[in-house]
Amino acid sequence: KNQVEQSPQSLIILEGKNCTLQCNYTVSPFSNLRWYKQDTGRGPVSLTIMTFSENTKSNGRYTATLDADTKQSSLHITASQLSDSASYICVVRPRKVNNNDMRFGAGTRLTVKP
Amino acid sequence: DARVTQTPRHKVTEMGQEVTMRCQPILGHNTVFWYRQTMMQGLELLAYFRNRAPLDDSGMPKDRFSAEMPDATLATLKIQPSEPRDSAVYFCASGPGRDTGELFFGEGSRLTVL
Secondary structure, eight states: OOSEEEEOSEEEEETTOOEEEEEEEOOOSEEEEEEEEEOTTSOOEEEEEEETTOOEEEETTEEEEEETTTTEEEEEEOSOOGGGOEEEEEEEEEOOTTOOOOEEOOOEEEEEEO | OOOOEEEOSEEEEOTTOOEEEEEEOOTTOOEEEEEEEETTTEEEEEEEEETTEEEEOTTSOTTTEEEEEEETTEEEEEESSOOGGGOEEEEEEEEOOOTTOOOEEOOOEEEEEO
């Protein structure tokens, strides 16, 4: 079973609307959680990073939240734009010494329509 | 503008042929990763290197895949012989090696094996 589960698998919204993507994880203890955006035909690019002590972090119209007790994170996109159409991948990093092992979610495919 | 460079961007080959993908990580990054991405599986770790030493290649089919870092500016992923099931997008990523370090992905190499 994947240690990082994302929902929904895909989502279609109208331009200007808000949406929220979910990430549930079982990785423990964990060091940090990142949300990546992957445009079609491109590599993933980091949007935000959350450590276990952080509850919320914003990057422009993107706001990530983290509940370390329930092991849930969300990515909220405000006033969506056509350029937000992409896959959003949740990545959790376990807390280990000299560790570069990361656990990837399968991603949520977001389509913003005009 | 530092970025990870991958070649080729696209490769179509026939079953049984050798395929070599190359990656130039960002200068100064001491960790390099190879990932494979398919629609069904998302991003899967194939191999990673730290200071050019292979630390984990457990995700890689050893009988046909090999990964090397002949020097700090070049990482290679080789498939020999290639099979249709190897068709996927292969991403190289590099990172600074810190626990909170961001991964910087290349644009990927799309491989089609006929």
